[in-house]
Amino acid sequence: MPTSARIVGVGHTSLAPRLNRSAWALQAEAARAAVADAGLRPQDVDGLITEPGYSQGVIEGITPHFLRLGAMLGLNPRYTSSEVLGGASCVAMVQRAAMAVAAGLCNVCVCVFGDAPSMARGTWSYGRGDDSAFGLFGAAGLHALAARRHMAVYGTRPEHLGEVAVAFRHHAGHTSHAQQRAPLTLGEYLESPYLVEPLRVLDCCLISDGAGAVVVTSAERARDLSLGGIRIAGFGQAHNLTGLAGADYLTTLPARESGPIAFGMAGVTTDDVDIAQLYDCFTIVVLMQLEDYGFCAKGAAGAFVAGGHLRLGGRLPTNTAGGLLSEGFGGGMFHVIEAVRQLRGECGARQVEEAEVALVSGHGLGMNTHATVILCRD
């Protein structure tokens, strides 16, 4: 069931360690910018899908996030929801919007992510139930376990993880709103201190205040708009809820299942993908996705990235705005936004020539959730 829904507007705030504004204000600014980018007005919006930001808490008392944000935006939409898939939420929100539009539940659906960790009392370095008795805290620890296993089984080296960080930093140098733009060398990467070994500080995403939004509408409505939009050609999800209890958890991501669903719906293969925007909370997750999506064989991602293929001009330019590692923590929504901009041809010095097919991924809640979307310029 290929959908005809399209992304017709994108918008975002700046990304910085501290913006001194509430997450609500950032989310509202992003929504306003995306609707304006689409050439629409607030009165046209009849769908709202939100992700509250991981440091904000999903629910305040009995008030889900969409209820308070919707009230502040003055919306009484025909469709609304909040997504709670962690880092997979933003891609899943685009999917949910495409399905809602295709089903006729709404026609102009705004998807908003925003967070202001500098203003939050919570922490990202949470424990995981009784595992915290053993000192397992934070997402870094879980991903370090995966990185160590990948190194032991496949011979992946620190330099391979480092190339991911270096390549994305290079891309961020061409991104005016990126949080970290200073050039990074592999030597500097290797000198950065361990956080949770084998992951170094530079293997970990940035922490940012900021918000991003996109507007999804039907192909019919998109024809009336000046930008015409980018087609949401295919999507899929898969989730590993058994976690550490299962043998695959630390070596294989559910991308292995969600990828073929999305490729099949879009009628494309990995060979057709011109650019990728892969969720990069930690460098190791990029390597695992390259394998599990089938861009290279299982265990071969180290060699793949060492060939420079993630870079502009490479075989698969990836995270062309810098990603979570260097552009800033946009929750995954900035990955969607960058894909749309690349397909529109708006990216200036970092523009990938003739980019027609983009893969965008989301990965979250440790390594439990995964979502994929294929976007096409046509």
Added chain:
Amino acid sequence: MADTPRPAPVPDAVTAPFWEGCAQRELRIQECRACRFRWLPGSVVCPRCWSDAVTWVASAGDGTVVTFAVYHRSYHPAFQPLVPYVVAVVELAEGPRLVSNVVGVGPERVRVGMPVRVEFQSAGDTALPVFRPVGEGD
């Protein structure tokens, strides 16, 4: 400043038998009497066949290190004196996997695939099952 205690396990109706076992220096795993599948952490039904015929049995306590991470900073004050410390995933000979610590050797000597055996560290009302490399003294 007074020492901050380590976060203690918080047993609930599902996990209480596991932690009661640890208090008695017994590492328990769950087993399905219908299909013989064995697993951790505790569940209310067999995660493979959904049978209610779930029971707790004792593990022999032998396992191997599937993977490990070395914390070079603490995210909780109780772990600050322990840095660098090792968090590992251990696969028991009976099949189930659990998160634990590798003790008795420095982080630089821990290896993926290393054989380990359970021992217990007192922790409040219960004890934590941790693992020591086989043949590494005591």
